[in-house]
Amino acid sequence: MAVIVKYVVERNGEEKMTFTSKSEADAYDKMLDMADELFVLLEDSDLIEDEAKREELSMFLAQNREEVLVALGAKKAPKKKATKPTAVADDTDDADEEDEAA
Template identity: 65%
Template sequence: MAVITRYVVERNGVEKMTFTSKAEADAYDKMLDTADELTTFLTNSKVLADDTVTEALALYMAQQKDELLIALGAKKAPAKTDKAAKTAAEPKAKIAAVEQAA
């Protein structure tokens, strides 16, 4: 019999997601905290009348936090260096090699 450790993220008594890594569970919980704060922010703006749309938008914004911060100018976009371009191309080269071998 195997023993498996699982980390459960729970909100208001409802299980949201289960992880095998504490770091992943903490990151997801932090993202949900951000979404809650964004929901409050958007609700206070009175721009969106539908609560479901407000919550969906807040969750999307929390999930795309880095891109949102770049768009707001609070964070700089990572510069594409030759090394980054080469690193991005490596998986494609490996896939092509595997496909050729098959």
């Protein structure tokens, strides 16, 4: 018989998500905390009347925390990795054929 350790993130008595690692569960819990705080901020703004839309937007912003911080200027955007130049086709065979034809 196997023993499986599960970490359950629970909010207000409702099971939100189950994880196999504590760090993943903690990260998800932290993201939910951010979403809760963003929901309150959006609620105070009166810009979005629909509660479901406020909740959806707050979850989206919390899930995309890194991009939001970059957009707000609180964090620098990660540098993109330089792409390797594509190989140039070797046309030496074509040049030899042209020389022979001439």
